[in-house]
Amino acid sequence: MKTEHLKKNEIDIAVISNDEKIIVDAQSALDLVMTIQYETGETKIVIDKRVICNDLFILSTEIAGEILQKLINYQVKVAIYGDYSHYSSKPLHDFIYESNHGKDFFFVGTKEEAIQKLSST
Incomplete structure (x- = not known):
């Protein structure tokens, strides 16, 4: 796992990428x-979509909801960047839309957008 640490607008952000899920x-x-928080103290995390299993994007698996609940419980904000255009599920599109209009969990196209989203919340 590759972890990049950066500061934008005086906010510390961890950026996670990897070749494997x-x-x-x-x-x-x-x-x-918890590893990121323990090692860095950072509570804002940018994650490359490629490190996440595809089941997260199938809402009937309930993985997305479970993850979102855990993140909120631990007061962690996450922005996941990647291409979502090939998903045709209306419930998933609605979930992404609602998440992006919240304050804790975001789906964006690029790493730069993810960093911007977390540095302005």
Whole structure:
């Protein structure tokens, strides 16, 4: 796992990338977040969509909801960047829309957008 630490607008942000899937269920997401918090103290995390299992984007698996709830419980804000254009599920599009209009969990196209989103919340 590659972790990049940066500061934008006086806000510390961790940026996570990897060649393999890191988040495969709610527990692995929580483990990642707790590791980042323990090692850096950062509570704003940018995640490359490629490190997340595809099941997160199938809402009937309930993984997305479980992860979102854990992040909110631990007061962690996350922006996931990547291409979402190939998903045709209306519930997923609605979930992404609602998340992007909230304050804790965001889906954006690029790493730069993710950093901007977290540095302005």
